[in-house]
Amino acid sequence: MPTDCIPFRETSYFSDFICNYLDEKPELKPLYNRFPTLESFKAQIDEKSKSFNHKNRAILVDVLKQQYSNLDTSDLTLNHIESLNSNHTFTITTGHQLNLFTGPLYFLYKIISVINLAKELKNKYPxxxxxxxxxMASEDHDFEEINYFNFKGKKIQWNSNQTGAVGHFNTEGLDAVFNVISAEFGAGKNADQLKKWFKDAYVNHDNLADATRYLANQLFGDHGLVILDADDRELKRLFIPQMKTEMLAQTAFKHVSETNKKLEDLDLKIQVNPREINLFYIKDGLRERIIESAGEYSVLDTKIKWNESELLKHLDEFPERFSPNVIMRPLYQEVILPNLCYTGGGGEMIYWLQLKSNFEAQNVTFPILLLRNSALVKSEKQASKLESLNISNRDLFLKRNSFINKKVRQISNIDIDFSEQIKQLEQQFSALHELAEQTDKSFLGAVKSQEVKQIKGLKHLEKRLLLAQKRKLADQISRCTTLQEQLFPGQSLQERNTNFAELYLEYGDELIPKLMKALEPLKGKFLVLTI
Incomplete structure (x- = not known):
């Protein structure tokens, strides 16, 4: 199973912000607690042990047992749940939306990252x-982001008019989607397994949260994954003190805004902006922001209102109706879990890096932040074609025009690269500049104008010759771009577009074990994998 690793920065698909974090740039160090190395986890264990409310463990275990009560659960997962009662047990967490049929491939990579890291830590700290x-991001309300998945260039979509937290959505209409995917997946053992998973998850369960839990358990239960739906009354009761502080003191707004200003001063693009109150109110298909004005609290675009004492009383009586937004969800996670590390994508890492000051204000330990594994998976047949066309792994990451231009120059029998001629021209005009300087400075403008004109002409000629060669070599270039499009659909990373079903059709039950064997969570590079 040949592999190749490429630094994230060299792929050109990751922001300077996240690459600077991976490079441990000094200006970003105040934004995180500890950098993700195997050795740094001992200090994280010690800090979390001292700060975590150990009484929360029993409630967490009870909630998990209840959520798993109707699932066929592996012994390893059951043991993991039971072990959470122990003060010597800690979690490694990733989060993801309830995307239809897992959504893009990186859903798998996130989960494999935390499973493999948990194993690695056990070996290091037995x-x-x-x-x-x-x-599970069951309280999310961005249905348009999760109601589809891509399969071989087609968008498989679930249409529904439901509103509110998506985890509460009933699965009505997904039987029609099942009919679509049954035709798309075709026949065969692997296709039958995919169809069974989809039907058992989405047709045979009543809501999206239960369907997603079932599917994730089918894919990763044997590897000990524990799936948590934190949209739970008893878990939210543990979070009441932090929610009170948020609503009365607007803590997150103050501290995250200060952090964002520092990031802007560093010319770094922020991911999220805090609101004065970073909590939603959820009830009966409603998920809307809580706002405050002149001491009165209300739910936006509704008639629901409270004064301060009424609000606090309502929070104590119905904590399940209060939902953290993107700013507060990480804090909620770290309050209810004995967590050491959060693993996520580049965008997630950036907004987590905005939040440390709010954790400190709320006296909650900030976790280690780990960029999830990223991978490009190619078949042996595709690898063979790449080799025959002399396309390197790094070539594949080039944007389409750069990729085509490089291949044209590479396979052309003439050298269409005028950089040397341009360099010589610049040297000649440098001498002319000196001559004009010594004779009549009024000619400097004319010399410069002529230099710009001639260099522009050379570049234009180079471009025209490249176009002519592209036409001449159209068949060869087409084979190259077709292959790149297969691996970078829509000129995007495979992992951000392709659904796991495409790979499972080809590799079946070998897919996840092969990925788990190849992905190393602490390696910090983009993996190119041939299966």
């Missing part, structure tokens, strides 16, 4: 237990 957690 006196402790480490539980991989998938936190």
């Amino acid at each position: 006196d402790y237990n480490f539980v991989p957690i998938y936190w």
Whole structure:
């Protein structure tokens, strides 16, 4: 199973912000607690042990047992859940939306990252237990982001008029989607397994949260993954003190805004902006922001209102109706979990890096932040074609025009690269500039104008010759671009577009074990994998 690793920065698909974090740039160090190295986890264990409310463990275990009560659960997952009662057990967490049929491939990479890291930590620190957690974003309300998946260039979509937290959505209409995917997946053992998973998850369960839990358990239960739906009354009761502070003191707004200003001063693009109150109110298909004005609290675009004492009383009586937004969700996670590390994508890492000051204000330990594994998977047949066309792994990451231009120059029998001629021309005009300087400075403008004109002409000629060669070599270039499009659909990373079903059709039950064997969570590079 040949592999190749490419630094994230060299792929050109990751922001300077996240690459600077991976490079441990000094200006970003105040934004995180500890950098993700195997050795740094001991200090994180010690700090979390002192700060975590150990009484929360029993409630967490009870909630998980209830959520798993109707699932066929592996012994390893059951042992992981039971072990959370112990003060020597800690979690490694990733989170993801409830995307239809897992959405893009990186759903798998996130979960594999936390499973593999938990194993690696157990080997390093055998006196402790480490539980991989998938936190379902069941309270999210961006249905348009999750109601589809891509399959071989087609968008498989679930249409629904439901509103509110998506985890509450009933699965009505997904039987029609099942009919679509049955035709798309075709026949065969692997296709039948995919169809069974989809039907058992989405047709045979009543809501999207239960369907997603079932599917994730089918894919990763044997590897000990623990799936948590934190949209739970008893878990939210543990979060009441932090929610009170948020609503009364607007803590996140103050501290995250200060951090954002520092990031802007560093010319770094921020991911999220805090609101004065970073909590939603959810009830009966409603998920809307809580706002405050002149001491009165209300739910935006509704008639629901409270004064301060009424609000606090309502929070104590119905904590399940209060929902953290993107700013507060990480804090909620770290309050209810004995967590050491959060693993996420580049965008997630950036908004987590905005939040440390709010954690400090709320006296909650900030976790280690790990960029999830990223991978490009190619078949042996595709690898063979790449080799025959002399396309390197790094070539594949080039944007389309740069990729084509490089291949034209590479396979052309003439050298269409005028950089040397341009360099010589610049040297000649440098001498002319000196001559004009010594004779009559009024000619400097004319010399410069002529230099610009001639260099522009050379570049234009180079461009025209390249176009002519592209036409001449159209068949060869077409084979190259077709292959790049297969691996970078829509000129995007495969992992951000392709659904796991495409790979499972080809590799079947070997897919996840092969990915788990190849992905190393602490390696910090983009993996190119041939299966």
